[in-house]
Amino acid sequence: MGRLFGTDGVRGLANSDLTADLALRLAVAAARVLTADSKKERSVAVVGRDPRASGEMLQAAVTAGLTSAGVDVLDVGVLPTPAVAYLTGKFDACLGVMISASHNPMPDNGIKIFAAGGHKLDDTVEAAIEAALHGDTGESLPVGAAIGRVRPVTDAAELYVTHLRTALSAPLDGLTVVVDCANGAASVVGPLAYRAAGANVIAIHADPDGLNINDGCGSTHLANLQKAVVEHGAHLGLAHDGDADRCLAVDENGAVIDGDAIMAVLAVAMNEAGELVDNTLVATVMSNLGLHIAMRSAGIEVVTASVGDRYVLEELRAGGYSLGGEQSGHVVLPDFGTTGDGVLTGLRLLARMAQSGSSASELAAIMTTLPQVLINVKVGDKAAVASSDSVVSAVADAERILGEDGRVLLRPSGTEQLVRVMVEATDLAVAQKLADSLAETVASV
Template sequence: MGRLFGTDGVRGLANAELTPELGMSVAVAAARVLAERDRSHRPVAVVGRDPRASGEMLEAAVTAGLASAGADVLRAGVLPTPAVAYLVGELGADLGVMISASHNPMPDNGIKLFAEGGHKLADTVEDAIEARLYEPGSRPVGAEVGRVRDLVDAGERYLGHLRLAGAGETPLAGLRVVVDCANGAAAELAPEAYRRAGAEVIAIHAAPDGLNINDHCGSTYLDEVTGAVREHRADLGIAHDGDADRCLAVTADGATVDGDQIMAVLALALRERGELVEDTLVATVMSNLGLHLAMRDAGITVRTAAVGDRYVLEELRAGGFALGGEQSGHLVLPAYATTGDGVLTALRLMARMAVTGRTLADLASVMVALPQVLINVRVTDKATVAAAAEVRDAVAKAEVELGDRGRVLLRPSGTEQLVRVMVEAPTRDLAERIGEQLATVVASVT
């Protein structure tokens, strides 16, 4: 059996792989591990969810598990993932639980855990929880059973935080924005946050019914927001995913602005205010070479982490850096958030437009993305492929051909027998040709 926790909690097909029984067991084990770490008080947990239908079932299971293990539960309802992380820190809770599968389709769901302060759990803590998953143990009775209450002002607390951490004193009056809420957790809060900051807001896919989350909308499907930006003659479009920890953008003329470009814009803004610690940005190995080139020209160092926002967070915390993120739109500003926050990112991006008086297209032009090709090759044994001499030779040959005009990255999948072949080059034709050559070599290894 593989490790239960992936790079972003426990995920699976709801009620098939991720069952209420599993959700309850994870909650009980988490409460027990936390109780052992600090016996001075009864643990307190904040529980939130996105609006997918299975979240109701899993919320009940997780809440029951926590209370049965002696933890008090603050039930926050439907909220973005970063709101749950914020509330854990703001309320001094011991644990946060977010029930969401982020950008995944509606039938999936997941359980994300946050430690005190709203930080993602360390691997060692996840391992301890997994080790205790089905371990028998005594349960509290009587007055020691955990209590459950609704945190009725959870949304308002988060909006108050965003008012200060997002646009701040910069009014967004005059900006017209289309926001695609992905029929997800931010369907009410994201448009409200942008309106309170002064923007004119057109919200689309903001009517979740439990079944329509991420359904041909949001950050994984930009056609809708692009069309709406043109229809409403908006200054920009913002697209979130189901739990709103991501943010992608669209310019007034319909061009996509991905996480790399948003990072470039915000890095320059932070550096201008003297807030970019050590003039350093944290990205992942999948970030476009164009980001590295743009930051080098601006005198900003780019440190790379493995793919996954938890690895970006680890690098940010280790170096005390001020900004990091992924091409997918997961951006972290550690001074204001402990995890990726798509609404905060959007507010910061719009504030930069308001302060400079520049269009999003103009701001994003600081970075020119190189054509990037990604090919997933199914293999029998990804470890054997990674170690194969013929694969190393093929990569070395491709790197010689590209020189400093591009790059090659072969990355085994963390969950499947796949090798991901990524090539960046000055032209798409060259990237595709080299990518296909490498994929052929990878596929030939047995």
């Protein structure tokens, strides 16, 4: 059997790959592993979800699994993933569970599990949970008063919004923002948080019905947001994904500001305020070379992590750094959260605008995105192909041609028999020519 956990929890087609039975057994296994060393008389878990229809079924199964293992459940309802992580720490819970498939389409769903403090699980803990799921522990389940109880947390959204306000460096009075909530978990708390900070908020795609999450909207479909920003004459547009751990932006002219540019803006702001630990930003190997150039000009170091916000988090923890993220819009501010937080990111970007008096386009101009060509090549053995002599030689030749004006990245896919060929250059035609040539070499191995 393949590994159950992916790069961000357990995910699949709801009621097919990800069944209620699997969710229940996974919850029991997680409870046993994550409460094993607890000294508490009663172990507690925080459980939340995004609004997709299958979340109701899966939350019921997860809750049944946790309570059957003797864990009390605090039901926080529909909230963003970072809110569940925050509340896991605030309530001193042994674990937290978020039921969401993030930016995936509605038929999919997923189960993200947090350890105490709201931290994502490392590989060893995930392996222990999988072992507990598949093994026969021989442990009996509790009975009587030892069975877990369920309590709804009616003020969960307010607690989260209050927490977000502590991260603001300036009020947002006078700023108008269009917020695309992706018909997802941010549909209530997103507009609530921006309004509480003083902004004039125009919310779009904020009417979830369980079936319309991420449907032509949110951080993966920006066209409607771009149009709305221009039509309303707004200062900024913000787009979240289904569980609101991502944020992408649109400037006052309708131009997209991606995660790299957002990180560049926030890094400079934090550096000026003395908040950027060791003058260092953590990005991933997929961040555009333009980010590295912009940060070098600003006197900021860039530490590079593997793709995935969990690896960004690992680098942040290891170095004690204060800002990291991904091109996709996962931005992590460890002083205020243990995971990517889209609403927090939006608030900080708006605060920079308010504080500096600069428009979104002026702030984003700090970084010039270099042309990037990405080609996915199907192969028989991705590891062998990526390390073959002919491919290594071809990469070296391309790097010599580019010099300091570009870069090459060959990366085996984490889930498929693919090698991803990426080339960046100051000239798109050069990037395309080199990428095509490298892709041919990869395919021929």
